[in-house]
Amino acid sequence: MERDVIWKKFRNNSGSGAGPQPLVELFGERRVLLEHHQGVLAYGKQEVRIKVRYGQVRVWGTGLCLSRMTAEQLVVCGHIGGVELLRNGGGGCE
Amino acid sequence: MVAVNEWTELEVTSADIPAAVSEYVRSGAELADIQEVDGLRILVTVRSADLPGLLALAGKRGDGTKILGRRGYAGILRRLGRHPVLIIGVLFLLFLTAFLPTRVLFVEVRGNENIPARRILEQAAQCGVYFGADRGSVRSERTKNALLEAIPELQWAGINTQGCLAVITVEERQIQSREPESGICSLVASRDGVIRQVTALRGTALCAPGQSVRAGEVLISGYTNCGGVLLAQGAEGEVFAETRRSLRAVTGAQWVLRGDFQGSETKISLILGKNRINFYEDSGILDASCVKMYTEYYMTLPGGFRLPLVLNVERRLYYGAAPGEVDPGRTDRILEEGSEAYLLEQMIGGQILEEASVPGEYQRYTEYICLEMIGQIRYEENTEIYGENYGTNR
Numbered sequence: 415m416e417r418d419v420i421w422k423k424f425r426n427n428s429g430s431g432a433g434p435q436p437l438v439e440l441f442g443e444r445r446v447l448l449e450h451h452q453g454v455l456a457y458g459k460q461e462v463r464i465k466v467r468y469g470q471v472r473v474w475g476t477g478l479c480l481s482r483m484t485a486e487q488l489v490v491c492g493h494i495g496g497v498e499l500l501r502n503g504g505g506g507c508e
Numbered sequence: 509m510v511a512v513n514e515w516t517e518l519e520v521t522s523a524d525i526p527a528a529v530s531e532y533v534r535s536g537a538e539l540a541d542i543q544e545v546d547g548l549r550i551l552v553t554v555r556s557a558d559l560p561g562l563l564a565l566a567g568k569r570g571d572g573t574k575i576l577g578r579r580g581y582a583g584i585l586r587r588l589g590r591h592p593v594l595i596i597g598v599l600f601l602l603f604l605t606a607f608l609p610t611r612v613l614f615v616e617v618r619g620n621e622n623i624p625a626r627r628i629l630e631q632a633a634q635c636g637v638y639f640g641a642d643r644g645s646v647r648s649e650r651t652k653n654a655l656l657e658a659i660p661e662l663q664w665a666g667i668n669t670q671g672c673l674a675v676i677t678v679e680e681r682q683i684q685s686r687e688p689e690s691g692i693c694s695l696v697a698s699r700d701g702v703i704r705q706v707t708a709l710r711g712t713a714l715c716a717p718g719q720s721v722r723a724g725e726v727l728i729s730g731y732t733n734c735g736g737v738l739l740a741q742g743a744e745g746e747v748f749a750e751t752r753r754s755l756r757a758v759t760g761a762q763w764v765l766r767g768d769f770q771g772s773e774t775k776i777s778l779i780l781g782k783n784r785i786n787f788y789e790d791s792g793i794l795d796a797s798c799v800k801m802y803t804e805y806y807m808t809l810p811g812g813f814r815l816p817l818v819l820n821v822e823r824r825l826y827y828g829a830a831p832g833e834v835d836p837g838r839t840d841r842i843l844e845e846g847s848e849a850y851l852l853e854q855m856i857g858g859q860i861l862e863e864a865s866v867p868g869e870y871q872r873y874t875e876y877i878c879l880e881m882i883g884q885i886r887y888e889e890n891t892e893i894y895g896e897n898y899g900t901n902r
Binding site: 452453454455456457458459463465479480481482483484485488 | 525526527529530531533534536538539540541542543544550
């Protein structure tokens with residue numbers, strides 16, 4: 415698919431050879447897909463924090479739930495208020 | 509929409525829900541519909557194939573798990589498997605639905621009036637039309653020919669199958685009345701009487717109303733004088749006359765009378781097709797002191813098909829029987845009714861005008877005056893008049 419080709423190019427151009435890059439996709443205001451995560455740090459109906467390579471991704475809103483979760487992907491559903499990347503201290507894009 | 513794979517709904521209790529969920533997915537389990545119940549519990553749906561591993565991991569972590577239910581076709585089938593009787597019943601019903609319409613379960617005869625249906629059914633059974641026969645093997649032409657050959661009284665026969673019902677339609681031959689060789693007959697008086705009405709349809713009337721006749725006298729002759737030519741034919745007509753009859757009827761002084769009710773019992777038998785299976789040992793022959801009542805219960809399938817399986821419940825009521833003297837007044841009435849019924853049967857056609865009886869004890873002598881038809885056909889032998897069969901009306 416074209417989407418996969420585009421993202422593959424981004425990954426390849428990121429300059430990092432150490433593993434896959436986390437990927438966050440927002441579908442409208444109801445679903446967030448997150449790939450290559452490293453686990454859930456906090457889980458609640460108003461906030462979900464997911465650990466990623468550079469820090470954590472914070473999804474906040476109302477009525478949040480994890481509709482699907484595997485070792486590679488997870489999907490957060492609900493009324494999404496916002497998605498935020500919280501970096502670990504310092505550092506830019508690799 | 510029901511999923512093909514089986515999913516299990518689980519309630520997980522853990523002190524650290526996010527860590528527990530992360531560890532579950534790292535072990536390879538796929539989780540879905542993760543919903544928070546409270547700070548310590550979540551509802552999660554996991555693929556049933558991953559369930560053993562997840563439960564083992566939860567046990568190691570010290571998390572509590574509770575299985576709430578299963579989803580998917582695999583789960584449905586597994587639940588059904590716990591009800592073998594239901595599955596067997598459904599399969600049996602499907603088998604009946606597929607198998608029964610291919611068989612003849614009922615055979616019906618239509619159109620017969622004089623020939624017993626049983627005779628036709630027996631012949632049809634020899635030709636392959638019987639209970640349980642394959643519908644496809646019923647050959648209409650072959651069965652028809654066999655029936656017509658076996659039962660000469662049939663003029664036509666046809667077999668049709670409608671579902672499980674085989675219908676044998678027959679048409680009987682119209683039996684022609686036997687005509688005598690000569691064809692000449694006269695109407696003679698069957699008993700003495702006084703003529704009241706004469707109707708000659710064919711032949712010559714030799715009597716008139718008011719005339720008294722004796723038994724054997726010719727009432728309507730088959731010979732008609734046509735002025736030089738004698739026409740011989742079969743006489744036909746009606747002659748009503750007033751006759752006298754007498755009857756003596758007697759009955760016994762003692763009858764076996766029904767006494768008090770002594771008890772009852774129920775006998776059950778099963779009728780399968782033409783066979784009867786009795787669930788009792790006696791012969792079934794009872795005396796007059798017993799009253800027998802039958803109730804038959806038929807087994808029917810949905811749709812109205814009736815199976816040849818009948819439960820016959822026979823209820824016997826036993827009464828005491830002892831000889832006893834009957835009231836003469838009651839016997840007199842019975843004798844009177846019996847005499848009249850017998851007399852009317854003896855007449856060809858008629859009615860009773862008057863009666864005079866002399867009752868007695870357990871007997872009755874009655875004289876009747878009746879108006880009845882007394883004509884009786886008497887065939888004539890061939891006679892030669894001016895040559896053989898001259899003027900014979902054929």
